Amino acid sequence: MALAILATLLGLVALGWSADKFVGGASAVASHLGMAPLLVGMLVVGFGTSAPELVVSAFAAAGGNPEIALGNALGSNIANIGLILGVTALLVPIVVHRGVLRRELPVLLLVTLVLVGTMLDGETSRLDAAVLLLVLVAQLAWSIRTGRREAVTVPADELAVEIEERELERAMSRRAAWGWTLGGILLLVASSRLLVWGAVGIAERLGWSDLVIGLTVVAIGTSAPELAAAVVAARKGATELVLGNVIGSNIFNTLAVVGLAGLIAPSVNDPSALTRDIPVLVGMTLALVVMGYHRHRDGRINRVEGAVLLAAWIGYTVLLLTTAS
Numbered sequence: 165m166a167l168a169i170l171a172t173l174l175g176l177v178a179l180g181w182s183a184d185k186f187v188g189g190a191s192a193v194a195s196h197l198g199m200a201p202l203l204v205g206m207l208v209v210g211f212g213t214s215a216p217e218l219v220v221s222a223f224a225a226a227g228g229n230p231e232i233a234l235g236n237a238l239g240s241n242i243a244n245i246g247l248i249l250g251v252t253a254l255l256v257p258i259v260v261h262r263g264v265l266r267r268e269l270p271v272l273l274l275v276t277l278v279l280v281g282t283m284l285d286g287e288t289s290r291l292d293a294a295v296l297l298l299v300l301v302a303q304l305a306w307s308i309r310t311g312r313r314e315a316v317t318v319p320a321d322e323l324a325v326e327i328e329e330r331e332l333e334r335a336m337s338r339r340a341a342w343g344w345t346l347g348g349i350l351l352l353v354a355s356s357r358l359l360v361w362g363a364v365g366i367a368e369r370l371g372w373s374d375l376v377i378g379l380t381v382v383a384i385g386t387s388a389p390e391l392a393a394a395v396v397a398a399r400k401g402a403t404e405l406v407l408g409n410v411i412g413s414n415i416f417n418t419l420a421v422v423g424l425a426g427l428i429a430p431s432v433n434d435p436s437a438l439t440r441d442i443p444v445l446v447g448m449t450l451a452l453v454v455m456g457y458h459r460h461r462d463g464r465i466n467r468v469e470g471a472v473l474l475a476a477w478i479g480y481t482v483l484l485l486t487t488a489s
Contacts, residue, residue, distance in 0.1 A: 168365030175359025176385040179216045182355055186215060186348025192341035214416040216386040218424065219352045224360050224378070225425035231434055232363065233425035234288065235378020236386060237417045238441045242379075243387045244410045244417075245448045246477025248394045252406050253470025255398040260407065260456045260465060267310065268411045269453050271303065276449050279418050280442055286433055293426030300419035359385065372488045375434040379441060380484055407465075414449075444480050448473070 217240050221233035252258055278299055282292035336344075359382065367377040390413065394406045455469045 165366070165369045168362045168369065171358050171362030172366060172381060172385070173362075175355045175357075175362055176388065178351060178355035179220070179359060179386065182348050182351030185344050186352060188336070189341050189344025189346075189348055192336040193338075193345050196338050196341060214413050214421065215352060217417050217421050220359055220382060220386060221421045221425045222428060223357055224374075224382075225429040225431075227360060227364075228429070229360065229364055229374050230288070230425055230429045230431035231374035232360065232378040232382060233429075234422060234431075234433060234437060235375040235380075235441075236382045237421040237425075238437065238445055239379035239383025240387050240417050240421075241414045242441070242445050242448060242477060242480065243383055244390065244414055245452055246473045246480070247384075248387065248391050249407065249410055249452070249465070250470045250472075250474025250477060251391065252394045252398045252403060253465045254467050254474065255395065256401060256403050257464040257466045258403040258407050258470070264407060264411070265456055268408065269456050272411050272415055273449055273453055275299065275303070275415050275418050276446055279422065280446065283433060283438055283442060286435070286438065287431065288422065288426040288433060289430045290427055293423045293430070296419045296423035297427070300416070300423065303415065303419070370488065373434060375437055375441075376484055376488045380481065380488075440483075444476075448476060451476070 217236055221236050224230065224232035224236070249258065278296070282288065282295060363377050363382050364374070366372070366381065367374060390409065394409075397403060397406050451473065455465050
């Protein structure tokens, strides 16, 4: 047990560090290659925020533990809303822009309902996985098209920040950029294998199911870097970035993480995923939508609402742990 816990902790630390290095290197490579800033942000950085979940789930599925992959995706999404947004709103109320109300939140809700539809038959088949991945491709294409159309409306100050960030990326040499990108991928793979091995070992010794270990240890661990980034953003007053990252991460987790794992290893889902975890995820997503629209236009998710989200996540986690065996 001690060895499994040590492997899990080391895997989590290495996973967060390697994901950060990969994103930095990949962004610099994209800048050197002249990739459009919009594509850099949506594809490179967007992938990077969910890289831990994606790699861990892929290796869990390939290793014969697809329930860890499903639990990781569901648990990360629930933690993103309850833990990350809850903590952030408690620190500083979260800004909700009209664009989020008009585009991102409806897409998040729709994607969540698509996931529910693919799970109603009690399994994740390759057909279900293909549907999720096709929806991901359509969503990315739509987002890129929308972003290009609205690029001309970017305020001057935001454009200045973007230019400054790209100059910093270019400051990394081409060799260093490729080195961190390739090295980051290798470290992601190695740390993911270590994390999955340790998590499976803990689950076996505690008598927990793969789904529960994915929902708790793996999900919380892979969300830890995003929580740290959210706290930093909250201190800087950039809470709108936190909300955007959470929505984007949840969409990616739902479509890419579950889709890729299902493509690698189709599986029969644990019944509790449909009766316990999916209702919690849908409920928290609906709560986020209601809170966003309740504020209307350029409003905020306040500290009381943040406390409600955090309390819901804590209650759900306690329920999982008390019924884990």
